[in-house]
Amino acid sequence: MKNRNYIIVIVVCLVLAGLIFYATRSNNVGGIESLESGKLIWVKCSNPDCGATYQMDEKDYFLQIHEQTRAHPMALQTPALVCKKCGKESVYKAFKCEKCGTIFFSGAVPNDFADRCPVCGYSKTEAIREARKASPGDS
Ligand SMILES: [Zn+2]
Numbered sequence: 403m404k405n406r407n408y409i410i411v412i413v414v415c416l417v418l419a420g421l422i423f424y425a426t427r428s429n430n431v432g433g434i435e436s437l438e439s440g441k442l443i444w445v446k447c448s449n450p451d452c453g454a455t456y457q458m459d460e461k462d463y464f465l466q467i468h469e470q471t472r473a474h475p476m477a478l479q480t481p482a483l484v485c486k487k488c489g490k491e492s493v494y495k496a497f498k499c500e501k502c503g504t505i506f507f508s509g510a511v512p513n514d515f516a517d518r519c520p521v522c523g524y525s526k527t528e529a530i531r532e533a534r535k536a537s538p539g540d541s
């Protein structure tokens with residue numbers, strides 16, 4: 403009988419540990435809470451009948467990505483967000499080209515900077531790197 407009580411105590415401890423682990427894990431939104439809101443990013447709907455582009459808070463974006471990742475844990479790609487216009491899960495992160503104003507999906511040009519404009523070829527990441535290269539020792 404004593405042995406059995408022992409086992410029950412151990413099982414209860416394990417369950418508690420599991421619950422605590424799960425609770426702390428689900429509260430921690432991967433550091434998203436530490437992100438400051440107020441930074442707007444562009445998103446674009448990949449539904450050809452919709453094609454909506456709009457801005458959203460970067461923090462909201464990551465929170466929704468987190469929710470979608472939890473809803474589809476087996477998905478290998480970045481999950482799509484629900485479009486606020488057509489209601490389908492077809493919205494992805496996008497960039498707005500500073501040069502020509504085109505709004506395009508992140509990584510529109512394969513094997514290149516994610517923010518490379520497919521229309522005029524401008525990339526802000528590249529421009530920043532070039533500017534850094536141009537002024538060495540300026541740190
Ligand atoms: Zn849409």
Ligand SMILES: [Zn+2]
Nearest residue numbers: 499502519522
């Ligand atoms: Zn452009």
